Amino acid sequence: MNSNDFNKPLTFFKLESSKNILLPLFSSSVKAGFPSPADDFIENHIDLNKLLISHVAETYLVRVSGNSMKNAEIYSEDILIVDRSLEIKENSIGIFTINDEFTVKRIKKINGILYLYPENDQYKPIKIEGNNELSVWGVVTFIIHQCK
């Protein structure tokens, strides 16, 4: 340093505090010289959400009570996973509104006429005629049943 240095203005640096620098995290503890033989094979846990729900924004859970669908393995208190983005297919189970009421039934087409079929011999199918207002609320994709 000589006397000339005292005339140079000081430079101030402002700390860039708004950015975060992310450091990589080692997911296995590295013990000196011996990594785990499983390191290269590590996969994520099986995610039930990914397995059961294809369209998250359009999927809903519905609880049923009653036994008109027992032959389809839908029992009282079961939870249904319902996907509203799918198109209902013939002979599949869906949530419908008929005459402003919700119901869960299997939709069938017989001789060009639509029916809502229960899955229990003690119940009668509903024929869809002019005065019944039918609309599809969603398609049942999975049934969650808790074993007792």
Next chain:
Amino acid sequence: MFALVDCNNFYASCEKVFNPKLKNKPVVVLSNNDGCIIARSKEAKDLGIPMGAPAFKVESLFMQYGVKIFSANFTLYGDLSNRIMKILSEYTSNLEIYSIDEAFMSLDFVKPDKLTEYARQIKLRILKGTGISVSIGIAPTKTLCKITNHICKKKPEYEGVLNWNEIINKDLLLEKVPVEEVWGIGHNTAPKLNKYGVYNALQFKSANQLWIRKLFSVTILRILTELNEVKCLPLESIHEPRKGIMSSRSFGKLVETKKELREAVATYICRAAEKLRQQKSAASYVYVSIKTNKHKENQPQYFKYIIIPLKVSTWYVPDLIKAGYKGLDEIFLQGYKYKKATVMLLGIVPQSQVQLNIFHPEYEFQKVTKIMTAIDIINKQHGSEFIKYAATGLKQKWRMKQEKRSPRYTTNINEILKIVV
């Protein structure tokens, strides 16, 4: 080209999704505390039920027409909104979520002659996937989107979608829009425009730009430019961290004791502080205010607010509550029946900035961060308020009424739709 997607009668429509008995029936949603009407279904609008009216004033209308009344269910509305926004984000990542039921989309990637059809597909998908009906306005600028959206919402012949470029007589359409209804021009600016003979959107759009800039502001000029199909307002995709965070509710029953007010203030501070932590901010001031019910004219009225500066900007809830209490001590007066308390966290700064402050080495930032993080993690796992601050009170008699709230069909396993099969 932009598209503005806007849900029709959103809150009321949400109530109808899980309840087919409400189809074609007049539905009304009341604000927190069942105070005022904040949403009406189309049928309720047609009956002449006014927006914003206090519920007790319209009770006779409700009974006369069998109007179905619901207490606001923001959990449900927020979740259905998230679902709709998620669906929209599948069409484009250039999405600006403008409010709980509105979003702007950039549709530059769609061929101009296919835009209307594209929008119809979006509308159909949202209706099928969530049960909510939307209106979509397409235009070269956001301001014009607001106009086309507003028009197709009101006129059923457009079937919910209106494309500016398909309008044959654009000037005729703009002539019918009163200038105060143009987005960004409100009831404050309109009278001044009226004075100079500008009463509708067409006259405004055709006005001399230099003259508008001189007499008004660059903001008003931007609106004019946008009406002339020149883009001024971009999509805002980054949400700036809030500059102030407010938490406020009216009380379910009138509060007279300081003890109960302290509970309320502590609770509101907790709520606001949660948002503070989410955006990794710290607050420098705590604002507290209390007021009586201005509708009860024969009762003595009182309103007072105070702002308490914090020694150190912080996000540590116990310190924020302490400041809230200090403020309340200053403004509380015995003898009044309080209806509402408001808390605001002001002077928002990033947490990282505060930690580097060398003038407060004694403030235990590490301990503060550890405690707050632990509480947040636990509450996330077990449900909010699993760990509460004792200061927020155990009984909370002042908590708002939600007597007619519908179930939280999509977020609470105990409240999901139940169907008898």
